[in-house]
């Protein structure tokens with residue numbers, strides 16, 4: 001992991017520094033950081049799990065939004081799966097879809113798991129089950145199989161992020177950066193700057209290259225896309241989505257219905273306005289923004305959340321189902337709230353906490 005633990009004033013204290021120094025700002029981005037500092041904002045250095053030299057030696061592209069297809073980026077496969085598969089008691093079945101989980105007669109345990117792979121249907125009888133199909137599919141599997149839902153909370157409290165992309169254009173700027181994404185702004189993370197409620201986080205996006213711009217604004221001629229991309233810098237603003245029992249995943253026959261009731265939008269609009277004002281003060285004459293709609297549920301979570309009260313939560317604080325002793329849910333479903341930051345490391349941290357409980361359970 002690379003970063004600087006001292007640069008983000010909103011971070012809780014760390015025991016140790018990151019093992020490697022931050023990924024450096026590219027020159028065009030260093031200049032943008034300086035422009036923001038000049039108008040009183042303190043960007044922080046993003047912690048990043050990327051070996052930048054290895055990544056760039058395999059091609060000059062950004063990494064944001066892509067899995068590690070060519071080595072250099074830490075992701076679930078390179079950091080987790082590869083290590084798991086080095087044990088000879090671990091087997092990975094790919095291209096399989098879990099379709100059923102069945103209880104034992106007294107309902108306290110999951111007795112079997114069924115999956116489909118091609119034309120084959122396989123039933124396993126595991127000692128312990130860790131369900132990690134993501135916030136939508138895990139909830140759907142639990143609902144379809146009538147599991148873990150004594151609280152009535154499975155599928156509820158679906159959260160996503162309130163997120164907007166911002167493009168700050170300045171014809172004098174030449175943005176020749178490749179990866180761009182090295183700093184963020186938490187100036188308004190804990191409060192709006194006037195002791196008001198928190199607004200959220202802003203971070204650089206991976207480069208909005210001409211093709212991405214064209215895909216999002218098809219009416220824009222390609223030459224204009226190329227010009228804007230070369231003279232603009234791209235940001236991502238995220239605000240918390242708050243848990244709401246009526247925001248939910250439901251199953252309707254073979255289909256899944258997603259009802260997302262946005263919350264906290266006043267804070268999000270304020271965050272976007274603050275960032276636009278800041279960028280204009282920093283010399284960007286044109287700043288455009290676009291709110292991500294429900295078709296971009298990339299940070300979904302909350303549909304089987306942890307808690308201390310079995311009447312109100314699906315999972316205990318170790319991510320174990322209150323209803324079934326050998327069932328853990330170890331994905332973003334377990335999150336009780338959706339902080340205004342990218343969720344993957346929190347999802348991983350909760351899964352590691354669950355893994356400790358599982359290790360104890362198995363006596364390993």
Ligand SMILES: Cc1cc2nc3c(=O)[nH]c(=O)nc-3n(C[C@H](O)[C@H](O)[C@H](O)COP(=O)(O)OP(=O)(O)OC[C@H]3O[C@@H](n4cnc5c(N)ncnc54)[C@H](O)[C@@H]3O)c2cc1C
Pocket residue numbers: 064065066096097098099132133134135137138141298299300330331332333342343344345347
């Ligand atoms: C484009 C994009 C960019 C993102 N960028 C970032 C970022 O920069 N930082 C960050 O922190 N987060 C990022 N996220 C969010 C992050 O990827 C998710 O929050 C995280 O992956 C959620 O983890 P999860 O374990 O809940 O689900 P997932 O990672 O979605 O894992 C669920 C797995 O279960 C499998 N599955 C589902 N149903 C079944 C079934 N029935 N049977 C068998 N397998 C099944 C799926 O195929 C999948 O492999 C991004 C997401 C997207 C889409």
